[in-house]
Amino acid sequence: MLKRISILALTTLIASQAQAGVFKLDKDISDTSNLAWPFTDTRWNCYNNDELDDLGKPSSGFHFDADEYARDCAVSSGTPIYSVMGGKVIYADYHSVYGNQVIVLDSSGVFAVRYAHLKSIDSELNKFDIVHRESSKIGEVGSTGNSTGPHLHIVLYERLTSNDRALLLEGKQPSADKAALFKLDKFQRP
Numbered sequence: 001m002l003k004r005i006s007i008l009a010l011t012t013l014i015a016s017q018a019q020a021g022v023f024k025l026d027k028d029i030s031d032t033s034n035l036a037w038p039f040t041d042t043r044w045n046c047y048n049n050d051e052l053d054d055l056g057k058p059s060s061g062f063h064f065d066a067d068e069y070a071r072d073c074a075v076s077s078g079t080p081i082y083s084v085m086g087g088k089v090i091y092a093d094y095h096s097v098y099g100n101q102v103i104v105l106d107s108s109g110v111f112a113v114r115y116a117h118l119k120s121i122d123s124e125l126n127k128f129d130i131v132h133r134e135s136s137k138i139g140e141v142g143s144t145g146n147s148t149g150p151h152l153h154i155v156l157y158e159r160l161t162s163n164d165r166a167l168l169l170e171g172k173q174p175s176a177d178k179a180a181l182f183k184l185d186k187f188q189r190p
Helices: 007-015 049-054 162-169
Strands: 033-036 071-073 080-082 087-095 099-105 112-118 137-140 152-157 182-185
Touching: 087 112, 087 162, 099 137, 099 162, 112 137, 112 162
Parallel strands: 033 182
Antiparallel strands: 071 152, 080 137, 087 099, 099 112, 112 152
């Protein structure tokens, strides 16, 4: 059962995250962010809908609104997933669309990352835990929720408002304009 949290409590939660670090967009890489690679192995590839279309491969077409720039990483089921950004876990539970999912909010409260369709959420990971970039295990790749096969669905949200953060606390999608372009850096991995 989800616990309701007040805006004041959410503001306090965000302020308490200073030790996890603040995520920043890196405007030097074509207006995209630079997130760590979520796997120990670099052989996997992660694509968004446009990249799949450019490669002449069919895309799921499920990425829209705030998930417009989401990336799907086709990875073997059970592969460990590590945090791509430091912050605080604000959701770690099952959702009918995203399946087992974890949402991490950075300490500024402006950015969040969703990890979806997990086979399992790491047993030591709880709501409001602090995770560190590249070293905190999030869970394992799976195919839960609305999924057609094992993969990691990962998305970065930006410019989050208090209303967006409240939606994410319930595992829901924030406002449609919160999608952020991002890059996963294979040189920064666990």
